[in-house]
Amino acid sequence: MAKKKTAAETSKKSMAQALGAVGVAFGAISVLAPRSVASGYGVPVTPAGLQLQRLFGSRALVVSALALTAKTDEEVDRGLAAVAAMNALDTLTALAGAGKAGGRTTTRAVVSSLAYGAAALWIRSLDE
Numbered sequence: 001m002a003k004k005k006t007a008a009e010t011s012k013k014s015m016a017q018a019l020g021a022v023g024v025a026f027g028a029i030s031v032l033a034p035r036s037v038a039s040g041y042g043v044p045v046t047p048a049g050l051q052l053q054r055l056f057g058s059r060a061l062v063v064s065a066l067a068l069t070a071k072t073d074e075e076v077d078r079g080l081a082a083v084a085a086m087n088a089l090d091t092l093t094a095l096a097g098a099g100k101a102g103g104r105t106t107t108r109a110v111v112s113s114l115a116y117g118a119a120a121l122w123i124r125s126l127d128e
Helices: 012-032 034-041 047-069 073-096 103-125
Strands: none
Touching: 012 034, 012 047, 012 073, 012 103, 034 047, 034 103, 047 073, 073 103
16 A cells, blocks of 8 residues: 655655755754854854854754654654754744844744744644
């Protein structure tokens, strides 16, 4: 029996893998070229800031690997839940530090985290 197709005839697992690939790309750029990501978010480029950007990127790589290596529907759902939870926490921490980080940085962090987390939840909600 063939798997059901969802959104534009793409399987849930394929969509989760695509989202995971985006996360891997973001993580790799954050590790290998942290200056570009920090600048994109409006974060001051300092040695300590670049170190934190690399740590942020390595975390994104590991969580995104869950989506890329998932074998079962349960693993796909678990990986998507982890992505959604991580991005919900990122949103809350960005909002908590909004006064010190500045409006542009906070807005970029909140919008990107909400969008990525919402995408994970939407894919997770699709039929198998």
